[in-house]
Amino acid sequence: FLAVAAARAQVQQEPSAETTEGTEITINCSHPNIKMTELIYWYRLLPGRGPELLVSGHKGSKALP
Template identity: 65%
Template sequence: MRQCRAAGLAGRAQVQQEPSAETSEGTGINITCSHPSIQADNIHWYRQLPGRGPAFLVSAVRGSKEVPDPEGQVFVSADRRSSSLWLARPRLGDAAVYYCAA
């Protein structure tokens, strides 16, 4: 079992995420983020591995975009009020805190 924690970063727009999510190695997981009052052009996703600082994963405006590592996709809703990060086949080393930011 591995655990992914999610924490929203607040800049000009407030974002909200589930506090944690858990899956088994190799079993896909979806991490969601709500940003109903977004003003920024892009939604950014970051990953913070234990003992390290946050590292940029992907940025998107709307629709879907592939994430190379960890393998997955980010989806931004047409109205841009929510987004999700799908990790297709997470490995034990992907256990981290995942952040969305607007």
Template identity: 70%
Template sequence: FPVAVAVIRAQVQQEPSLETTEGTSINISCSHPKIQSTDYIHWYRQLRGRGPEFLAL
């Protein structure tokens, strides 16, 4: 079977990091020029010395 593979390098605009204290809310945002309403953004956090942890879809 022929297989087609598309590799896209995302040019995402987002804050490199955000910090907060427990009980305080923050807003995170991310934009991409080609994102559509049917696309999904997966949010992860990575604490120092630890691997990425899934936050939300």
């Protein structure tokens, strides 16, 4: 998963996560300068394919569909 942020070097997250379809997964991301009005985006990148947007969320989001 990749998070897109203005100062990418400050983004704190695991470099990748794996799960099977239908299984819940928790992905976390933090950035020291993110504002409440800014979004964090998570993408899935599969071999041979372009990035696919999975979900986006605001600072402090707890659970997203």
